[in-house]
Amino acid sequence: MTVEGKTVRELVTAIKDKEISPVEVASYYLEQTERKNGEINAFVTMNDKLLAEAKEAEAAVMRGEETGILHGIPVGIKDLTPVKGMRTTFGSPAYKDHIADRDATIVKRLRQAGALIMGKTNTPEFGHKGTTDNMVFGATVNPWDHSKTAGGSSGGAAAAVAAGMVPLAEGSDGGGSIRIPASLCGVFGFKPTYGRIPMDNNLGNVFGSSSPFVNHGPLSNNPDDSALFLEAVQGPSTTDPFSLPLLDSHIGSSYLEEQAQGLRIAYTPDFGMYAVDPEVRKVVEATFDNWRALGMSVETVDLNFDMDRHEFNGFFTSMWYAASAAGSAALLENNPEWVSDSYRDMIEKGKPLMASDYRAYERNRSTVWNRTQTVLQDYDLVLSPTLAVPAFDYHLLGPSIIDGQQVKEDADWMMTHAYNVTGLPAASLPAGLSQGRLPIGMQLAANRFQDARVLRAAKAYMDAYPLR
Template identity: 45%
Template sequence: MALTGLSAVELSKLIKTKKVSAVEVVEVHLTRIEEVNPKINALCTVLHDQALLAAREADAAVRNNEELGPLHGIPVALKDLTPTEGVRTTRGSKLFTNNIPSEDALIVQRIKRAGGIIIGKTNTPEFGHKGVTDNLLFGPTRNPWNLDRVAGGSSGGSSAAVAAGLVPIAEGSDGAGSIRIPASMCGVFGFKPTYGRVPDVQGAFSSHSPFFHNGPIARNVTDAALLYDVMAGSHYSDPFSIPSSDDVLNSIDGGIRGLKVAYSSNLGYFQVDPEVEKACQKAAETFASLDCVVEEVDPGFDEELERDFMILWYGKLASMYGDLSDEEFALLEPKVQELIHEGKKMSAVEYVRANLAREKVWGKLLEIHNKYDLLLCPTTAVTAFPVEHGAPSVINGRSINPLIGWFLTYPFNLTGNPVSSVPCGFSGDGLPIGLQIIGRHLADEVVLRASRSFEQSTRYFEKTRVGEVHV
């Protein structure tokens, strides 16, 4: 298999044993980017010279028998929301066309210290505000499985890059499902850790209403655990950060025999395409074959969740960008302008009331996790839809909010629980379907272990390897 088809763990072993050089690894990925990225538009910035320089330094460290980090010589892509020293970071917005941060975010520092080589920045919608990746600067990111379809968002660039073999692993961020949505639509694995496990990159006091998480995107759970172990861990700069679990990578093969697992087809109020529901129901049955006790539940959530979540997003965007000059405001996408206008019309009481409503969600989820170790449900209600059509406004004949009504992810940004999206099947037209695995607060290792067990049982990750995508 070509180097671009190998996992990060496999590449790491080859580099450290001198069977392949870091320069070779970076060069083949840069060639892959040159060939494929024009078709899918996953990377908006490619760090060709910087990556090769870092690779040469990585090879020198191997030759000199220096201590090597867990990501030594591995190409990594970063989402264009994540500050990167000396590298343009646009946040998908014309407002930040020429923004060049003066320092790396903490997680970028950790990736570099672990030997990771930053090969580029990945496309994102403006400020990561929606589940589809396109913006006025770089245009749409397309799905490697079908170039006419969306990649999801807002970490669509990262997910498409991983699915297409442009990088083995990538970083994403998730404020409403932005890791899990594109992971599901691109047929890769995405993990949103417990809030605080990975120190925030946005600003400590802007990341909790709703909870904003950074996490790994990879073609398999093992690679995701490798990157998660590097990114996670408390730091004094983030007052909400918490210690990470010790060495998750070496615990994910422990199995899940005896776990109690709840399954919900729609979380009580979402409209879900029957094809997606069928695949996720079959996935839930797989957990029974893994010696888990599986029972269907109704979480008791209702459509008020959508309203409260949208109020929090209105307030967040309005507080950050509501005081722009008319000239600056005109640079924003019309939908972002609309969301900011809505936020500026809200009262403080409305905002706080929506924030307090999160306790209802937390309570209902706690009731489930008092009885069950895990909750399963679909990641998205539909598979990847055509780029030209935009997000669906109707599912099963029922009207939905095209901004957030087609993904079942945002309730868990109200609570901060650890959640993964793992490939669980394919639609009739060959598009990936994803399953969410939701764990108790702080049970990151259990979610990753369950994801790994499911992955090993179904082998869907083999079907989503680079050679299978249609680019």
Template identity: 40%
Template sequence: MTELFHLPATEMLALLRTRQISAVELAEAHLRRIDEVNGEVNAIVTLVADRALAEARELDQALVHGRPPGPLHGLPIAFKDLTDTAGVRTTYGSPIFADHVPDADALVARRARAAGAVTLGKTNTPEFGTGSHTVNEVFGATRNPYDPDRSAGGSSGGAAAALASGMVPLADGSDMGGSLRNPASFCNVVGLRPTPGRVPDDSSTAAWFSLGVSGPMARTVGDAALLLSVIAGFAPTSPFAIREDGSAFAGPLESDVTGLRVAWSPDLGGLPVDPETAAVTARAPAVFAGLGAHVEQVRLDLSEAEDAFRILRAWHYAGTFGGLPTELLGSNVAWNVERGREVTGADLTRAERLRSRLFQRMGEFFDTYDILLAPVSQVPPFPVGQPYVTEIAGTPMPDYLAWMRSAYWVSVLHAPAASVPCGFTPGGLPVGVQIIGRPWADLAVLRAAYAFEAATGHGATRPAFGR
């Protein structure tokens, strides 16, 4: 019998609405699970058990008194430690903010809580979300539930590990260079990087910056779509917020993929890929072909995204974190700030030209194909004590960013991209495949991901520990 904490969120929601379980019972089940396994993986870094139980009791009483349940009624959630949560410590993984308690919720937290989600706490992240390995000086490293000696990825590694471990059924994340997709791949869960503006930003300092987005993480595609249906929708705080509300994502995702035009790129134009990762992701095209899709391997070169991403990211870091005490910043953040201070006006012009040209070229690409398949990460989960990947298939990586090109090149496309479980290495480590769509086609990506998930069932394999 499946443990309550491992059920899909959609099934939990049905049990709650029919009063087969109470919100308090569900919260208690997850709090017990956290107590059982969090010490091993270090995914939840701030726990608010009393608050969660109080919120759950209020929701139970509301149902008794006939008040209609919200879309996330009673579902436990933990927010990334980059997401401001009113009255709950939010450190951003930085010693500078180790005791910081925000006065207000960020948009994602505000919308989820208004929809009836129960806040359990915060999930671990590297300092200011910098890097695809979740470790910081405040809380230490998050470990992979499938092998605690391995990385859970990042920067939403705490969220991915908490989901895989059964500590929460829903979690939020953010993604500039792969931070929703890489940890989902490493932990055998689902992460969706939405089209920029789908989940609006409420930043008062970087409202026009489009590389970084917020999005949903969950154990199933349906659960990720459920959370997206709540956190998506127009907000006047973002100058490029998409006008559509999130209701379209709450409906059924089943669709006939017969005739779907699928492009497969094993390396996005010559990127080195670890042989084990390559072997697992190479199975994905056959899955779609078996479902009746038209699949074609393509020669696709996204290398123009390299300079565009690095210039815009560095410029953003200098502007956002350049005013903080340099001696208190970790090496990755400090390196990004220094690179940002070197950016010139000519650099920014080149970055905009590169990504504009790439956007137009990919628009033509998606006139021919409906989705693009590619590896999420170029490697499987690496040792947790290793700061970052230094070599892939014999190719040295020049810095801590380079090993995630398969994710951050896609970030430049202004397109939705999902990481979906694709299988396991011979050693049992999870590997995800990236399903990429044209800009604004988030629903098409989710439907393709749902079909792939249903055909393979890889996401149903839970970690062996703590069962």
């Protein structure tokens, strides 16, 4: 049996049936990484114990031990997430030699499920933007075109999966950071309901993930592999006060118990505010017939938040500005040479914000929640473009003009923020390719706790209409 082209579920089954060994699987992905990573720069630190751990996993199979649902599967971990004994830099020169002294809960659970930690994937400094580059490791480029961005902030994770360096990767998403690079790299990225996976990257601020909602989640080649990942890592933890009770202990298989046929999809082309590249809109709207052929309905709706994009992104980014100022003002003051221009700008904008400003932002947030709930009363899913543009040059923060309109380069092309504001489950899956052969993603979201519905619909679509 060969590793190439196999899903995670197929590999797990083959390992359990002794048709292939964890060592063979790990060796294959190591070879792919050694061959491709020099140009793409997806992995920034490798686990030098990977093959030894794969041998231990193989021995467990040979002894007939009960194994986990990800046994023998290499997984990439974003360089914002602590892995004990491994360099964890957060993309910042201030931490370029930092060795984590603990595993985040998500890493512990991946290990308990039998996964092998392959290494750390690249991220922008403290995950602060939608592209991936930093002063420690440089830029991660798009596997489809090395002159283009892989997106961010889980850009290394998405690029590694897209390039075939790893079958599964962990990311985190506080503004689209899983869905943005998934869209640009042509893979599946899933942000679950807020709290479903414990977030405890920073034990010194366990309440910080609510401002706005930040989630761990998987990047993979298909929704089925992401469902297995979710089953392995979900459930409550005392290290995260927002973590949810275990909602469905077997979601890795149970998400398929109901049919996707009959689901009602509401489509918004722009959330009533975004400028969208006509090619993106054309590619996403060309999927309508495909959804309908699968037995789902698609109707265009007026989903807007009674704000233009400047007001919406203004309140959303200000929440992040405040968090950046609270967390990194001392770093900027003491070691300004270690802070990038874009992150410095966020810190400076966050310093003057007051508690009263933040309370006003919560009212904006409530509007987004209420308007979204109005649509979800009549529909099962909301469909939109994930991003307003295909991939752009990797040295840019973003485009300055979209469809003839002047836009903010750091925010106006990301159509992902609403689901961080609300904490709803949302995924990006491939819709098609641009004329320049770059992936274009579509975003699929559902109501709180309806993660299985998103996974089920996405799997039906991707099985029937793979990206070509």
